Amino acid sequence: MTKAGGVRTLPSEPAQARRFGRVRDAQATALLEDYVELIADLLADAGEARLVDIARRMGVAHPTAAKTINRLKRQGLAMSEPYRGIFLTEIGMQMAERARVRHRLVVRVLETLGVPTDVAEADAEGMEHYVSDVTGRAFMKFIDAYGQFGTIS
Incomplete structure (x- = not known):
């Protein structure tokens, strides 16, 4: 918020607390979204999602993965069967699809702004988790208005 003359003022305490709370919520689910999205991709590509492959692709140690x-399982997002790898529940599949849609949307916005695709893909990995539905709809309108004309430079 700004006062006349461009001096910045703090938002009200409740408004600021809501903003920070939203960021904390997004941070708490970001890791889970990354994992379910990767599991869905591995299942679609290779027909299986093994723990060793997940750990390698996430760039983490086997125990970390x-x-x-296990957290995904406790939250009802994934399940596993002995000797068969990791599978997503219906809720996990829905989470993966929402994350994938947000990712693609952020990539398209960045590309429309003139960001190279490889950079847009890397940047979208973090940004996708913080895009609200309201912002997502605004992104879609932006892409509809400007995306058809190439990039904005």
Whole structure:
């Protein structure tokens, strides 16, 4: 918020607390979204999602990946069967799809702004978790208005 003359003022305490709370919520789910999105991709590509492959692709140690997979299971997002790898529940599949849609949307916005695709893909990995539905709809309107004309430079 700004006063006349461009001096910045703090938002009200409740408004600021809501903003920070939203960021904390997004941070808490970001890791889970990354894992379910990767599991869905591995299942679609290779027909299986093994813990060793998940750990490698996430760039983490095997025990770290196992801990997160157990968290996914506790939250009803994933399941596993002996000797068969990791699978997503219906809720996990829905979470993966929402994350994938937000990721693609952020990539498209960045590309429309003139960001190279490889950079847009990397930047979208973090940004996708913080895009609200309201912002997502605004992004879609932006892409509809400007995306058809190439990039804005």
